[in-house]
């Protein structure tokens with residue numbers, strides 16, 4: 709590795725790892741105790757068009773709506789309320805539309821999100837996990853994507869792990885006033 713600081717770094721992350729990591733960072737915002745999913749929509753110029761994670765709809769308080777799915781009361785199940793990551797990413801878009809975009813998502817989309825993805829004009833789905841592939845809802849997604857010509861594929865990241873250690877980063881905090889004066893004097 710070149711440590712001279714005279715040449716460009718070579719251990720930077722690639723675009724796809726970057727977008728997938730952003731999807732996972734967004735998932736950290738989810739309040740779902742069992743399954744946290746994030747999604748990141750990107751256009752052909754590698755510009756981010758939308759980010760989302762699974763959560764309750766606006767105005768539906770996280771503390772009062774159900775997060776479980778085993779209640780004897782039929783309406784007390786999260787599935788009735790939670791907005792999925794893909795849907796939120798599409799609805800949160802910062803552009804007029806997401807036509808021809810790619811969506812990076814932590815978990816393969818369910819059938820409801822597949823419909824929204826197709827209707828939004830997204831052309832490609834890149835996912836990390838397909839752990840729900842045995843469920844009919846997820847099989848229906850593949851059927852719809854195949855029919856609609858949406859490309860979908862499972863991503864293997866190039867980087868094993870990406871760590872953001874705020875504590876360590878804080879060590880390189882701004883220098884003290886005395887240090888700044890010393891640095892300035894030395895620079896003259």
Ligand SMILES: Nc1ccn([C@H]2C[C@H](O)[C@@H](COP(=O)(O)O)O2)c(=O)n1
Nearest residue numbers: 742743745762790792793815816817
């Ligand atoms: N592609 C996906 C798949 C699932 N979700 C969300 C929806 C729920 O909050 C949760 C699934 O919960 P589980 O039935 O596994 O307890 O994950 C999503 O946003 N996107």
Ligand SMILES: [Zn+2]
Nearest residue numbers: 792817818821
């Ligand atoms: Zn979904």
